[in-house]
Amino acid sequence: MSVHTLLIDGKEVGAGSGQTLLEVARENHIPIPTLCYLEGLSGWGACRLCLMEIEGQSKLAPACTTQVWEGMRVQTSSPRLNRYRRGVLELLFAERNHVCAICVSSGHCELQTLAQSLGMDHVRFAYLYPALGVDASHERFALDHNRCVLCTRCVRVCHEVEGAHTWDIAGRGVESLLVSDLAEPWGASESCTGCGKCVQVCPTGALFLQGKAAGEMQRRTGFLPYLQRMRRGLA
Amino acid sequence: MTLEALKQQAEALQQQQKPLEVSVCVSASCISLNSQKLAETLEQEVRQQGLEAACLVRKVGCRGLCSRGPLGAVRRREERVLLQHLALEDAPRLVAELKDGQPVLLEKQLSFQTAFFARQLPVVTEHIGSIDPEKLDDYLAVGGYQSLLTALTERSPVQVVDEVVASGLRGRGGAGYSTGLKWRTVAKAQGAPKYVICNGDEGDPGAYMNRSVLESDPHRVLEGMAIAAYAVGASLGYLYVRAEYPLAIERLKKAIRQAERQGLLGQNIGGTDFNFAVEVRLGAGAYVCGEETALLASIEGGRGLPRPRPPYPAEKGLFGRPTLINNVETFANIPSILRHGAAWFARLGTEKSRGTKVFALAGKIVNVGLVEVPMGMTLREIIFDLGGGIPDGDHFKAVQTGGPSGGCIPADYLDSPVDYESLTALGSIMGSGGMIVMGSDTCMVDVARYFMGFCRDESCGKCVPCRVGTVQLYGLLDKISQGQATASDLALLEELCELVQQTSLCGLGQSAPNPVLSTLRYFPQEYQAHLQGNCPAGVCNMTKEAVV
Numbered sequence: 001m002s003v004h005t006l007l008i009d010g011k012e013v014g015a016g017s018g019q020t021l022l023e024v025a026r027e028n029h030i031p032i033p034t035l036c037y038l039e040g041l042s043g044w045g046a047c048r049l050c051l052m053e054i055e056g057q058s059k060l061a062p063a064c065t066t067q068v069w070e071g072m073r074v075q076t077s078s079p080r081l082n083r084y085r086r087g088v089l090e091l092l093f094a095e096r097n098h099v100c101a102i103c104v105s106s107g108h109c110e111l112q113t114l115a116q117s118l119g120m121d122h123v124r125f126a127y128l129y130p131a132l133g134v135d136a137s138h139e140r141f142a143l144d145h146n147r148c149v150l151c152t153r154c155v156r157v158c159h160e161v162e163g164a165h166t167w168d169i170a171g172r173g174v175e176s177l178l179v180s181d182l183a184e185p186w187g188a189s190e191s192c193t194g195c196g197k198c199v200q201v202c203p204t205g206a207l208f209l210q211g212k213a214a215g216e217m218q219r220r221t222g223f224l225p226y227l228q229r230m231r232r233g234l235a
Numbered sequence: 236m237t238l239e240a241l242k243q244q245a246e247a248l249q250q251q252q253k254p255l256e257v258s259v260c261v262s263a264s265c266i267s268l269n270s271q272k273l274a275e276t277l278e279q280e281v282r283q284q285g286l287e288a289a290c291l292v293r294k295v296g297c298r299g300l301c302s303r304g305p306l307g308a309v310r311r312r313e314e315r316v317l318l319q320h321l322a323l324e325d326a327p328r329l330v331a332e333l334k335d336g337q338p339v340l341l342e343k344q345l346s347f348q349t350a351f352f353a354r355q356l357p358v359v360t361e362h363i364g365s366i367d368p369e370k371l372d373d374y375l376a377v378g379g380y381q382s383l384l385t386a387l388t389e390r391s392p393v394q395v396v397d398e399v400v401a402s403g404l405r406g407r408g409g410a411g412y413s414t415g416l417k418w419r420t421v422a423k424a425q426g427a428p429k430y431v432i433c434n435g436d437e438g439d440p441g442a443y444m445n446r447s448v449l450e451s452d453p454h455r456v457l458e459g460m461a462i463a464a465y466a467v468g469a470s471l472g473y474l475y476v477r478a479e480y481p482l483a484i485e486r487l488k489k490a491i492r493q494a495e496r497q498g499l500l501g502q503n504i505g506g507t508d509f510n511f512a513v514e515v516r517l518g519a520g521a522y523v524c525g526e527e528t529a530l531l532a533s534i535e536g537g538r539g540l541p542r543p544r545p546p547y548p549a550e551k552g553l554f555g556r557p558t559l560i561n562n563v564e565t566f567a568n569i570p571s572i573l574r575h576g577a578a579w580f581a582r583l584g585t586e587k588s589r590g591t592k593v594f595a596l597a598g599k600i601v602n603v604g605l606v607e608v609p610m611g612m613t614l615r616e617i618i619f620d621l622g623g624g625i626p627d628g629d630h631f632k633a634v635q636t637g638g639p640s641g642g643c644i645p646a647d648y649l650d651s652p653v654d655y656e657s658l659t660a661l662g663s664i665m666g667s668g669g670m671i672v673m674g675s676d677t678c679m680v681d682v683a684r685y686f687m688g689f690c691r692d693e694s695c696g697k698c699v700p701c702r703v704g705t706v707q708l709y710g711l712l713d714k715i716s717q718g719q720a721t722a723s724d725l726a727l728l729e730e731l732c733e734l735v736q737q738t739s740l741c742g743l744g745q746s747a748p749n750p751v752l753s754t755l756r757y758f759p760q761e762y763q764a765h766l767q768g769n770c771p772a773g774v775c776n777m778t779k780e781a782v783v
Contacts, residue, residue: 174694
């Protein structure tokens with residue numbers, strides 16, 4: 001594997017070819033906000049929070065799917081990027097129903113944490129508040145569509161790691177909806193193994209363990225890199 | 236069939252030409268005006284009047300003047316004349332007058348010398364109107380597939396790529412990337428098999444250039460694809476056509492079968508060791524599938540979602556293999572470039588935008604239809620000379636080019652040349668070639684709102700700025716059009732336009748704000764009037780009392 005040198009925020013860092021910008025930045029303790037990305041899953045590039053400015057390129061590039069190259073000069077933060085990131089968060093907060101005070105994930109929610117760290121303290125857009133339901137048909141888990149940000153981390157972990165592909169997205173645009181199997185109740189799903197990986201990787205309060213009250217839902221997302229390492233070791 | 240046999244057949248077919256010919260357009264627009272029945276009636280009439288030996292009734296493709304359909308033409312040796320608004324009742328007199336050597340249907344005649352036809356420069360559409368799209372022989376008679384077989388037998392793949400690079404042809408799908416460079420990248424890419432894909436997922440409202448080419452001259456596109464496949468080293472191609480084009484699909488499938496039977500597609504084409512098969516894939520109605528990475532996902536059988544580029548399809552495309560994706564019109568240019576040479580093509584159009592472009596004229600314009608003109612012609616020439624101007628004594632207000640991704644250009648810029656760079660500088664795009672002309676009764680806020688509604692409905696929902704941003708933009712535009720908005724809403728609208736443009740994942744979101752930005756740029760007074768509760772064009776339904 002050849003080695004590249006690049007400049008992230010003026011700091012010289014080394015990287016192996018094939019690595020993504022996000023991986024290299026995190027190795028070097030350079031913070032980059034992400035929502036749809038999760039270590040151990042394939043890059044998705046959809047939340048647009050990890051967009052970077054790359055010198056010589058007119059378009060912004062997502063760090064999670066952009067591979068490094070020799071001599072790359074990257075800016076991970078700027079007034080413009082931070083404004084865009086706050087804008088994206090505002091859009092997300094306005095899209096469904098993210099009332100933290102009554103959410104199981106409050107205090108442990110990635111969306112909430114991102115809003116705090118990026119300084120998104122109010123929403124200027126009209127709240128859409130679509131009438132979406134809660135699927136509590138599974139014996140141990142539940143899905144609250146109102147909290148879902150459509151990051152597809154659950155879809156990817158179920159497909160790529162568990163191999164069940166219970167989850168997918170139906171519909172399109174703002175009408176997109178997370179569905180299990182062919183849009184059947186989760187509890188009636190024949191493909192779901194009940195492993196709970198989806199619940200562990202959800203960044204918000206959309207997927208949760210039944211019986212959790214507001215603020216009680218904590219997750220363990222760290223199992224994924226471990227699982228991947230163990231699987232590689234065995235292979 | 237070898238090149239020699241092909242040339243002989245073309246000559247033989249030309250000699251079989253009858254002295255008299257009546258042609259009738261059987262493309263979608265004229266078919267909807269009963270032109271299929273008209274063609275059959277004419278055939279009957281020719282038989283009844285005993286003119287069979289001397290006169291051929293030919294079903295042909297779209298001549299572009301769709302607003303005057305059903306369109307026909309008669310040829311008496313070298314003399315040709317067009318006939319507009321043909322009706323079934325005209326058939327007996329038409330044939331009789333043709334037989335007697337009299338002027339045919341004088342009151343319905345239309346000269347080929349009118350500006351609409353005389354100022355066009357047909358390259359892609361050169362044979363349209365003179366060949367039957369469902370007959371391979373018709374295409375062979377005008378030299379069809381000779382460019383392909385000449386390339387296969389007399390040139391190396393590298394030479395073919397060089398020729399296309401030298402021609403300066405740029406992608407006709409919208410972005411205008413150099414076709415030759417794209418071919419070269421795919422040709423040099425490591426990995427096998429490689430694929431060639433033709434993007435026929437034309438979805439811009441009011442635009443139907445690709446449909447017309449596919450319906451009127453399907454073999455031309457197939458020949459272009461086969462040449463590309465030879466140049467880049469592919470042996471399988473996909474023609475991705477939207478399911479809303481049933482006639483184009485039917486004719487393409489028929490054309491593929493015909494070409495395969497003659498050994499012009501399939502195994503050992505033209506007796507060489509080159510193999511190339513084409514399969515048709517149908518789009519299921521998602522506009523975003525015209526975006527190349529979403530199109531790939533769709534062909535692979537997945538949801539039509541775009542993915543970030545790089546990697547570009549040229550490197551990692553269909554099933555992760557190097558893939559060449561070009562638009563229908565791009566491929567349709569290829570046979571002519573190889574036949575006449577890169578230098579000939581490079582002389583057409585402008586320095587940076589070579590060749591011609593087919594445009595679909597729609598909206599408030601006299602000659603609704605399709606035109607093919609050299610790049611660099613001004614908007615004024617296209618809209619007023621060829622298009623015949625604005626009907627009903629109205630005046631021109633704006634033209635929207637490039638569909639929902641384009642912008643609205645006002646009268647002040649009518650003398651701008653139509654090429655990739657000029658349109659981009661005006662805040663619009665060339666796009667696939669749609670031109671929607673608007674008169675004084677059009678409200679620009681309403682137009683922006685309409686296109687935003689389109690993008691909102693067609694957003695795939697993958698990335699946040701496009702999925703939610705288009706909904707919020709639509710909401711703000713709706714508020715403005717109802718007279719309910721304030722100056723801060725307008726500021727938010729502009730800020731959100733920038734966010735969606737700069738941060739969306741694919742071209743759909745990145746260009747969705749264009750209609751808003753261009754109308755804000757050229758018609759700011761209309762937005763201001765709406766804030767005051769007035770819609771100058773009288774289109775919007777104001778729910779607020781106007782401030783007098």
